[in-house]
Amino acid sequence: MRILILAPQPFFVPRGTPIAVRALMQVLAGQGHEIDAICFAEGEDPGIPGVGLYRLPALPGLRSVPPGFSLKKSVCDVIMLPMAAWRLWRGKYDLVIAVEEAAFLALALKPVFGVPYIYDVDSSIPEQLNDKFALPGWLHRLLSRAEARAARGAVGAITCCRALEELVKGYVPGLPVQTLEDVTLIAEAGAPPEDCRFDEPVIMYIGNLESYQGVDLLIRGFARSEGPGRLVIIGGVQAHIDALRKLADEVGAADRVSFLGPRPVERIGDYLSRADIVVSPRTQGRNTPMKVYSYLDSGRPLLATRLPTHTQVLDDEIALLVDPTPEDMARGIATLLSDADHRARLVEQARRRVAAEFSPDAYARKLTSFLNETIAPRLAEERQ
Template identity: 35%
Template sequence: MLAPEPFFEPRGTPFSEFHRIKALVEDGHHVDLVTYPIGRDVDLPNLCIIRTWRPPLVSKVPIGPSAVKVLLDALLTLTILRVALLGGRRYDAIHSHEEMGVLGVWLGRRLGIPHLYDMHSSLPQQLGNFRFSRSKALRWGFEKAEGYMVRGSQVVITICQELQDTVHEMGVGDRAVLIENVMGGDVDPTPGPGRDAVRAAWGLTPTQPVVLYTGTFEQYQGLDLLLEASVRLKALVPDLAVLVVGGDAAQVSELAARAESAGAPLVFTGQRPPSDVPHFVDACDALVSPRISGTNTPLKIYSYLRSGRPIVATNLRTHTQVLTADSAVLVEPTPDALAAGLAEVLQDRQAAARLAASAHQLADARYSRQSYLSRTRQAYALLLESMRPRPRTVPLAGAAPSGGREPR
């Protein structure tokens, strides 16, 4: 498995990679994961983590395209080639994430083994989402790379309907398996201190309304929108607190200063271990996802559905390919609309309970762990089937082959 990410860190693609690996090793597969030198090890049976060399002064990897990723991808490429070509192991398949699919396709052909491309996002779209570059030449290069990875793979896993539609439009829908990240940011449950204790730890009272945001602080996540909406919401729900879980120290410091200046009731925890997140969910009254761009479904949405808390989210494709008006309050991406949606679920507890119950039913019906495991097995059955020799068709005696000519 080729993973051009810091593994493990509690953010989108590494979470997805973790649950892919967990499903595979539970099914008896052995996985050699070749990844960046950054991240913490995880203890799973039949998993061997092989890391590339760490360059001096590189201690973190920003989300999205960056110069740091270019450097780390070059080093990762060398490590992958050493492991695959000189390491002495014989592999049954290659499973590549994100941009390493380019190398994965080539390497699969070189070794004569099937390749699976795990498509977490559209690479050309990332240029816009992360404001990395407006270069038409670079976008063209990303489009070509994406086409090479999708069309050159025996199986493509997509993580949302938008990407599944993209693969179908590229003409290889028969090789695509949609596996939503239904495990989200889920981790194995650990005993928690309890709702009141979590609130007390962050200066919150047992009775005040609390809205929870969890995730990164990238621009597309809509933290600016949440800040402005919280100021308006405070006028409707005076004792409100918005608990914000995530962000590195610099990001938290910058946003906290702006929140204080604006009078926004935001309480920042910074980055917390994944095992803490369910306890923050237990301590809140509503969950919010204020994304303003992108089309991939946030991983947290799947765990939000099972949380027993009402969800308020922006009415964009990133959310609506999973959420409906029956399972969440969907609002336009404006401060007034987001504030009104949050006020609705905080002030009408019966309606909020109905939404939460409907969301849980949706999770059970369409986004269960069993569905995730079943589709993973389906993808791998398709992958291994792709390399089995196909029986030759022998013409019946006296029959002319296609084209009407007699056999020579």
């Protein structure tokens, strides 16, 4: 098939949705599909054979687009619409894969060009906005109806977790939906990083530092934990690092918390090899954090909050789940640091789960089956 991917993000940059889009491209191109993609101006070319990238113009003020909703992102989405129309007019595409809010663009263009689209749901837009801005009820309902309309116009949907699959099926009963869980980002091990060498046991967080990630909760919990330990936080922009460094000072843990800043995604395994415990303290959202899959593959025990964002993938066999409070976070840290047998059990069960369900091969198998056995017949019906 000839497929156009609408990816309203900087691409490629090493963070959640762009990493998922790259995985999607790699599998589709590897199966012999012809892929074009429209993305934001910022980012590096990932160099995937068989994928043509078309970037938005690098206009002043539209750099450094953050994750989630922003005015910059909204302006870029508006600019993407005529670019998508131009590609559809010239390209003779069989299918559009519209990532997140790009589904609204695909919905608007479908009556004009007749090209069906798959809605790639990496997060719920009204839920994401509500978490950030505490929307009034009427606006949340309006956005939910708009999201449901985008789903109804699709030929199928891809989601990154079961909660979003259930959301889409609630919008459109009977719509084909395939959950494609993210996979580990750990590559072949390299040299252990010298900037992450500590004498104390290391509790490690890797990821962006947006408020929904709960890193403030992690710092407060770590400050309450007893015994030796070093909290290492990797990732984030400088403004977030500065704010969390101030918090660490306020709770009396500044001398035990190290902020290393962003590191190349290709080296995630090298940094995880320095950890004794890995942590996902997320407090908001439905989608499972991408980091969880690398954590499970790291050979290190995982501590995570007992919330749906985690429990749709994690259970007590493969992670220590705690309530999202500083007290319970501190208890979890202490438990894992003091109980070697518990750590070993979690690591072994996680290793088995990753091999069975969250490997790159499993991802490719699910996507290929969905396209060939579900979407292709529906496209054939629409062409008749």
